[in-house]
Amino acid sequence: MREDASRSNVLMQLTPTVTTQGPPPTHTNAAQLQLRSWTAAAWSLIFTTAALLVISVVITAFVSTTLLADSGALSPSATRPASRPELPAAGDKLGGVLRAAPIRSTPACDSAACMDQARLLLRQINASRHPCDDFYAYVCEDWALTRPLPPGAEQMSMDTILIDGYAEILESVLQEKAASFPPLRFILDQCLHPPPTLFHSLRAMFLDTVRLRHWMTQSSSLRRPSPVEVSRKLGVAFREMGIDALFRPFVVASVNSTKRFLGLGEPSTVLLAGPIQKEEYELVRRAFAPLLGLFQNETDVDLLQFEERLCVMLSRPQLDAAALFSGVTVKVRDLPVLPNFEWTSFLQSVFDNGLRPITARTYVKLSSPDYIVQLTRGDLSRLPYELLGYLLFRVTMALSPLIEDQTTRDYLASVSYARHPEFSQVLPQAHYCLHLLERFEPNLALHMSRKSASSLLGGEGAVAECVHALRSVMLEHVEARLEPLSSALRAYLRDKISAISWEPLAPPALGDAAVRAAYVDGVYLRNSQLSTAQFFYTWIRKSQEKKFMSPMSQRSRSAAYPGWTGGFLGAESHLPPPYDRLEIPLPVFDFFLDADPRLRPLQLARAAPKVYRSLLRAMYHLAYNFENTDMDDRKIDSSAGFVHTLDELRLCLERQYTALAWTDRRLQLDASRTSWSDLWDNLALRPALDAFLFLAHRVAPDYRVSLLEHWNASQLFFLYYATNFCENSNDRFVRKMAVQGPHSPAWFRVNGPLRNSPEFALAFDCKPGTFMNPVTKCAQ
Structure with missing residues (x-):
């Protein structure tokens, strides 16, 4: 038809x-x-x-x-289930589905933008599938078929499309706007066209600061650095550049007090996201051969093998253990002994005198005690030259976008700044520069591009409307839907959520001229007498100092303001401890969606699940501390508490997801690796639906889109919810995701929450016992 x-x-x-x-x-x-x-x-x-x-x-x-x-x-206020839509014949997207629409009090949106959006959705719906049999296939199967992967690429998804599109937009905006701030303009120009000596001079400056000499990375050297020397070098590298070769130090506030603790977390990795399967080890080594060959004259360390041994020890905790009341806290003197490593020297080098004098009696919070235990049992720190050779490698990779030779730069930077290093792709030089900004100092670039970013969504008013809807619905969710909550815990969570600073698109504090001036002071120098390498050296060091040391700073709030810490080239919101600032980068929204106000509810089908994941994760931590501390002498039955209920729900989801099989890809999930992420997905679904309907009702009491009149508002939400998870991934990548986590592949992230949603079953009239409406559900 x-x-x-x-x-x-x-x-x-x-x-x-x-x-x-x-x-x-x-x-x-x-x-x-x-x-x-x-x-x-x-x-x-x-x-x-x-x-x-x-x-x-x-x-x-x-x-x-x-x-x-x-x-x-068919009005939104009706409580009867929607009739099951008839399926069109295979290959006919419209036949049998688009039926004569009943007369309504409010007409469906028939603007050009609405009609275009409707056609896009109709083209991707797989008419041969029924929504109650496999909703992900119904919505996303044809989407993937029409978006083939480039050679060697691991994944294409709605998230990656928006992130890459944002990089293109940001590059253009900064080229235009940076002229108003010459120091940033200078950094961008030098990065886009690196001078021949910039990388070598800059790396030499940092290696000299760390006091890392060439002989220290060689196995043949007769001299060996002492454990104190090795520890200090690792500590200084983190303090000056944020290089977390063995540990990621941090500062965390004590629960329910103003006391601050030092913390130790697991490091990041560069080459691998997790352990390599034996059968693919040689494949990975061949892929990294050009890169590894560049370091043969730098160090004797087998870098791939070293990082693979490191990955085996990492547990990648999904909770902020150091922010929990029950987090492990030990004195420095009680930390286990590691070969060629000395704890006090390392911590003193990292924190200097920023917090307090560090001694053997200083308390330290551990975000991953298991990792430290694994270090004591393994041989990762047995040889000093391996630790320091790996440190040299990490410094080089961090600065790789500034290498002048394009071939060498592409070998290194494409891996160092890849989403998934084993599947790295060469990027445009401008994208490497954006990654460099994101790593060291993202905030000024975000501030300068804020107006352009908001215009893509319809302006500041449109952004404010979306944030208002998201915030209002979550507060209502805490007040009326979240269970089981005692009256005291409900009031506590409501107050905490109300106090969060919502920061869409950019840090709002930098809109204040005084805060902005204090923030850039010392980071962006205006001294024309400095060499290019000295300029970058100061920019990196001072940016890292401001970001890392601000929790310890005694300076004014504006001078110590750290800005965003979660980056901007991502499609997730961030709400890190102490859970008071919610960072929402532009790719959380679909900025390719037309800014027509009547399409604005569709923004929340994407943004609400991403924002609510962060909020609900934070609420878990806040509720855990509330229920496990003896405040006001209250007594809480932990077996009936909110946290216990969520723990039971997570275990139910783990069992349920483990039993699922994605038959089209012959794939099963190691749900023990993904269960926390699966929990946030499931918890976020209902408030996301409420937020969508809240905004849709403001557009029209009976929200519809022309050509899609056969779908009511609830059905539209679920269709666009699924669309924003659509992806095309190669088999090797999706299997690694299923084994390593921390997020499930898209098929599980769509079908998993919807199978447990009574609202979904009602919307599409899925009969009990169908795949999308199992008789046994995991419910809060």
Whole structure:
């Protein structure tokens, strides 16, 4: 059926057939007979006409009554389940689905933007699938088929499309706006066209600061650095550049007090996201061969093997253990002994005198005690030259976008700044520069691009409307839906959520001229006498100092303001401890969606699940501390508490997801690796639906989009919810995701929460026992 035909109403006409038969003729007077025949015909015509008029009136009344009744039944306030949509024939997206729309009090959005959006959705719906059999396949299967992967690429998704699009936009905006701030303009120009000596001079400056000499990275050297020397070098590298070769230090506030603790977390990695399977080790080594070859004259360390051994020890905790009341806290002197490593020297080098004098009696919070135990059992720190050779590698990789030779730069920077290093792709130089900004100092670039970013969403008013809806619905969710909460815990969470600073698109504090001036002071120098390498050296060091040391700073709040810490080239919101600032980068929204206000509810089908994941994760930590501290002498039964309920829900989801099989990809999930992320997905679904309906109702009481009138507002939410998880991934990558986590592949992230959602089953009239409406559900 053509699209044009779908817009016309189906007219059904009732044409009754009336047969008139006269009396049999007689052989009397012929004229009299003819007169009688004419008279009978006239009366027959009169009766037939009257009958047709009566039938027409009856039919009109019946049809009008039926349509008006249907209109009321399909309103958003109706509580009856929506009728199961008929499936079109395979290959015919419109046949059987687009039925005549009932008369409504508010017309469907028929603007050009709405019609274009409707056509996009209709083109990706897989008509051969039924929504109650596999909703992800129904929405995303054709989406993936029309977006083939480039050679060697691991994944294409709505998230990656938006992140890459944002990078293109940001590059253009900064080229235009940075002229108003010459120091940033200088950094961008030098990065886009690196001078021949910049990388080598800059790396030499940092290696000199760390006091890392060439002989220290060689196995053949007769001299060996002492454990104190090794520890200090690792500590200084983190303090000056943020290089977390062995540990990631941090500062965390004590629960329910103003006391601050030093913390130790797991390091990041550069080459690998997790352990390598034996059968793929040689494949990975061949892929990294050009990169590893560049370091043969730098160090004797087998860098891939070293990082693979490191990955085996990492547990990648999904909770902020150091921010929990039950987090492990030990004195420095009680930390386990590691070969060639000295704890006090390391911590003193990291924190200097920023917090307090560090001694053997200083308390330290551990975000991953298991990792430290694994270090004591392994041989990772057995040889000093391996630790320091790996440190040299990490410094080089961090600065790699500034290498002048393009071939060498692409080998290193494409891996160092890849989303998934094992599947790295060469990027445009401008993208490497954006990654450099994100790593060291993202905030000024975000501030300068804020107006351009908001204009993509319809302006500051549109952004404010979305944030207002998200915030209002979450507060209502805490007040009325989140269970089981005691009155005290409900009030506590409501107050905490109300106090959070929502920061869409950029740090709002930098809009204040005084805060901005204090923030850039010392970071962006205006001294023209400095060499380019000295300028970058100061920029990196001071940016890291401001970001890391601000929790310890005694300076004014504006001078110590750290800005965003979660980056901007990502599609997730961030709400790190102490859970008081919610960072929402632009790719959380769909800025390719037209800014027509009538399409604005569709923004929340994407943004709400991403924002609410962060908020609900923070609420888990806040509730955990509330329920496990003896505040005001209250007594809480932990077995009936909110946190216990969520823990039970997570375990239920873990069992449920483990039992699922993605038959199209012959894939099963190690749900023990993904269960925390799966929990946030499930918890975020209902408030996300509420936020969508909240904004949709403000647009129209019966929110519809032309060409999609057969789907009501709730159905539209679920369709766009799924669309924003659509992805095309190669088999090797999706299997690594399923084994390593921390997030499930998209098929599980869509179907998993929806299978546990009564609202979804109601919206699509999925019968109990169908795949998308199992009889046994995991419910809070």
